[in-house]
Amino acid sequence: xxxxxxxxxxxxxxxxxxxxxxxxxxxxxxxxxxxxxxxxxxxxxxxxxxxxxxxxxxxxxxxxxxxxxxxxxxxxxxxxxxxxxxxxxxxxxxxxxxxxxxxxxxxxxxxxxxxxxxxxxxxxxxxxxxxxxxxxxxxxxxxxxxxxxxxxxxxxxxxxxxxxxxxxxxxxxxxxxxxxxxxxxxxxxxxxxxxxxxxxxxxxxxxxxxxxxxxxxxxxxxxxxxxxxxxxxxxxxxxxxxxxxxxxxxxxxxxxxxxxxxxxxxxxxxxxxxxxxxxxxxxxxxxxxxxxxxxxxxxxxxxxxxxxxxxxxxxxxxxxxxxxxxxxxxxxxxxxxxxxxxxxxxxxxxxxxxxxxxxxxxxxxxxxxxxxxxxxxxxxxxxxxxxxxxxxxxxxxxxxxxxxxxxxxxxxxxxxxxxxxxxxxxxxxxxxxxxxxxxxxxxxxxxxxxxxxxxxxxxxxxxxxxxxxxxxxxxxxxxxxxxxxxxxxxxxxxxxxxxxxxxxxxxxxxxxxxxxxxxxxxxxxxxxxxxxxxxxxxxxxxxxxxxxxxxxxxxxxxxxxxxxxxxxxxxxxxxxxxxxxxxxx
Numbered sequence: 091x092x093x094x095x096x097x098x099x100x101x102x103x104x105x106x107x108x109x110x111x112x113x114x115x116x117x118x119x120x121x122x123x124x125x126x127x128x129x130x131x132x133x134x135x136x137x138x139x140x141x142x143x144x145x146x147x148x149x150x151x152x153x154x155x156x157x158x159x160x161x162x163x164x165x166x167x168x169x170x171x172x173x174x175x176x177x178x179x180x181x182x183x184x185x186x187x188x189x190x191x192x193x194x195x196x197x198x199x200x201x202x203x204x205x206x207x208x209x210x211x212x213x214x215x216x217x218x219x220x221x222x223x224x225x226x227x228x229x230x231x232x233x234x235x236x237x238x239x240x241x242x243x244x245x246x247x248x249x250x251x252x253x254x255x256x257x258x259x260x261x262x263x264x265x266x267x268x269x270x271x272x273x274x275x276x277x278x279x280x281x282x283x284x285x286x287x288x289x290x291x292x293x294x295x296x297x298x299x300x301x302x303x304x305x306x307x308x309x310x311x312x313x314x315x316x317x318x319x320x321x322x323x324x325x326x327x328x329x330x331x332x333x334x335x336x337x338x339x340x341x342x343x344x345x346x347x348x349x350x351x352x353x354x355x356x357x358x359x360x361x362x363x364x365x366x367x368x369x370x371x372x373x374x375x376x377x378x379x380x381x382x383x384x385x386x387x388x389x390x391x392x393x394x395x396x397x398x399x400x401x402x403x404x405x406x407x408x409x410x411x412x413x414x415x416x417x418x419x420x421x422x423x424x425x426x427x428x429x430x431x432x433x434x435x436x437x438x439x440x441x442x443x444x445x446x447x448x449x450x451x452x453x454x455x456x457x458x459x460x461x462x463x464x465x466x467x468x469x470x471x472x473x474x475x476x477x478x479x480x481x482x483x484x485x486x487x488x489x490x491x492x493x494x495x496x497x498x499x500x501x502x503x504x505x506x507x508x509x510x511x512x513x514x515x516x517x518x519x520x521x522x523x524x525x526x527x528x529x530x531x532x533x534x535x536x537x538x539x540x541x542x543x544x545x546x547x548x549x550x551x552x553x554x555x556x557x558x559x560x561x562x563x564x565x566x567x568x569x570x571x572x573x574x575x576x577x578x579x580x581x582x583x584x585x586x587x588x589x590x591x592x593x594x595x596x597x598x599x600x601x602x603x604x605x606x607x608x609x610x611x612x613x614x615x616x617x618x619x620x621x622x623x624x625x626x627x628x629x630x631x632x633x634x635x636x637x638x639x640x641x642x643x644x645x646x647x648x649x650x651x652x653x654x655x656x657x658x659x660x661x662x663x664x665x666x667x668x669x670x671x672x673x674x675x
Contacts, residue, residue: 119421121235122412124174124263125284125560127377128384129167133391133405137444138536139164139548141383141413144393144444146400146436147422151487152479155393155403155424155442161382161413163549169212169381173199173284174219176236179226181270182243191241191270192220198274199281208378209371218281228265229258237284239266242618246271249360252620253283255562255594262558267597267618276362283594286560287373289623290358291346296625298332299361300339308332308344311590311625321569325588328625346624360622380559382414387424389467390449390460393442394526394537400436401428402524404448404463406483407470416554425470427484429459430523431492443528443537451539455521458490458511465509480505493519563593567621572642572655579637579661587628587642587655589621596621598644600630602657605639613640637661 136142141160147153177192196218203216225231228238237253244250246269253266268280283289294312297305309327313320328344336342345360352358356367391405407425428436436442445451449460469480482501486509488494489502493515496502506513528535528542536543569590577583587600600616613635619628621644630642637659644653 119411119423120419121261122172122174123261123414124235124237124257124259125286126172126174126384126412127169127285127381128172128412129164129169129381131164131167131383131385133385133387134444134446134536134543135164135167135546136383136385137534138543139546140533140535141548142385142444143534144424144442146395146403146438146440146442148435148438150401150435151406151425151427151484153423153425154436155426157385157387157409157411157421157424159383159385159411159413159419159421160548160550161415161417161419161552161554163379163381163415163552164383164546165549166546168215169378170215170217170384171285171377172217172219172384173281174236175221175239175284176233177220177222177239177241177268178224178228178232179240179242186224187222187241187270189222192222195277196220199277202274202278203281203369206368206374207371208374212378214374214378216281216285228267232259232263234259235261235263237264237266239268241268241270243270245269246273246276246362249620249622249626251276251280252595252597252622253280253562255564257558257561262560267620273362273364275356275359275364275367279356279359279362282357282369282373283562284560285369285377286562287357287369288562288594289346289360290349290352290355291360291624295347296328297345297347298335298342299345300335300342303361303363304339305347306335306339307347315568315592318569318571321590322571325569325571325573325625329586344625344627380415380555382412382417384410384412386410388447390447390463392429392445392448392451392456392459392524393426394445394524394528395433395436396441396443396526396529396531397437398525398529399434400440401430401433402445402526403427403436403442404429404459404487406463406466406479406487408467414554415559416552425466425479427463427466427487429487429491431488431494433523441534443526443531443535445524445537445539451522453522455490455518458509458518459487459521461509461511462486462490462506465505469505489513490518491521491523493521565594565596565621566592567596567653568592570644570653570655572657575656576658576660577632577635579659580634582632582634584629584631585657587619587630589626589628591621591623591626593623595623596646598646598653601643601645602632603641603643604635605641635659 141162143158145156199218206214232238251268254264295310296308298308299305308331311324348358354367355370359367387405387409393403395402403426406427409424411421413419448456466483485502486505489496524539528537571588597620599618602614603610604613640657642655
């Protein structure tokens with residue numbers, strides 16, 4: 091076997107001369123979308139569907155293969171929605187949230203949304219990639235490709251969480267505000283919004299829900315949108331009926347009703363109570379219809395060169411890449427290693443087909459090749475190695491595919507030992523070498539050692555969607571009022587903030603200011619509330635106030651979306667008691 095050493099050195103010299111960066115790291119992978127709905131495809135599945143094209147880059151190992159992926163619809167592939175969330179904010183004691191809290195919320199959401207199916211029974215899986223960070227501003231300092239959710243340490247409330255309607259970042263990142271003590275139903279409902287699903291509430295026909303969950307109809311709104319006079323009158327009817335029901339059944343909540351067809355839809359449930367309502371199949375169908383493709387190449391996948399005089403290759407490091415529905419993606423970073431020592435270096439003008447896992451080819455030598463490739467993949471993930479190809483990677487590959495002796499290279503021997511492969515000169519010198527049966531095929535296909543696998547039909551008719559495919563309807567605040575608008579000075583009292591909103595919910599902070607002369611002074615802060623979709627009611631407990639004209643400010647993120655409501659505080663003069671007149675008896 092010593093006669094092969096000059097050949098190896100010659101091949102490696104030619105490879106480095108042809109491509110000086112053959113062993114260098116490729117460009118950094120693109121940032122994935124914060125919400126990614128994708129078909130999960132192996133390299134073989136993508137090749138069978140004709141949606142992947144593999145091209146040599148002129149090297150014998152390392153970053154040596156370019157990948158082009160098309161986001162076409164392939165029936166039969168499992169579809170997964172990956173929602174990436176970064177939580178920020180702090181606990182009541184001011185300490186940042188631990189990673190364990192993010193993990194717990196992610197697990198609760200995945201459990202709550204498990205078992206989802208499309209109308210035809212196809213499974214649909216939701217996974218949550220969650221982590222935490224420091225900071226309080228969801229629009230600054232976050233990790234690209236992650237939704238930014240402020241996690242508030244407050245008591246659970248059915249209307250205390252929300253997600254912004256549109257993305258603020260280039261990867262579909264949305265902001266939001268969730269309660270840390272909510273049920274998995276509430277978190278799952280908000281995750282539905284991150285998937286682009288709207289609330290299914292019927293805003294014009296509100297219900298009154300008692301503590302035991304029973305519902306009672308409230309007066310419906312029959313006026314026009316934006317008719318403030320009609321809405322004022324309607325709200326007075328709603329509040330009157332609310333008081334009657336509360337006197338009879340105890341404390342309850344005003345909520346939008348559930349429209350026909352959404353009775354079992356978690357997006358139509360704003361109670362937050364634990365129940366079995368899932369995302370309905372109709373919505374799953376819509377998500378699957380706009381799914382892209384998530385390609386996964388695994389260490390040990392074998393690529394056959396269409397030119398039989400050139401080397402075949404084995405994948406030596408995992409690669410994941412995403413192409414949106416109707417779109418395309420390109421990566422220069424598939425790590426592969428030549429497996430035919432005496433053949434020529436793959437030329438950039440050639441193409442590869444996909445044979446599949448080495449261990450599945452029915453030869454013990456290829457079982458050993460699988461083990462070596464997987465060990466290379468593990469070493470590729472070692473931070474100490476950076477993005478460079480592991481030392482002596484190709485020598486270890488050729489040891490099992492061509493019987494190259496490892497005795498002159500301690501790194502090769504170490505790599506084989508770590509892979510659990512015992513060097514067998516006779517067996518490895520007799521390893522099979524395949525010729526591509528699809529040599530004349532114009533593009534990458536899935537093959538066997540002797541033929542081409544049946545093609546899987548792919549729907550390429552879809553075009554890349556313009557804009558954010560997961561955007562919610564923007565929030566439209568149709569009605570906002572404060573009642574009563576006049577209160578007495580020097581007393582603790584309450585006022586109600588009444589709203590009717592269409593589209594997505596909005597999280598706002600509440601603050602009271604008063605004008606004294608030419609200056610505006612703060613008079614009270616009431617934290618933040620969620621202006622929910624449909625009719626909504628918030629009770630604000632006021633402190634003792636001096637007489638004057640006050641303004642309640644509703645402020646969104648970064649001081650945006652400011653709304654003002656006037657409040658008059660009056661000093662009621664006490665009637666003078668009549669003086670007692672002393673009389674003589």
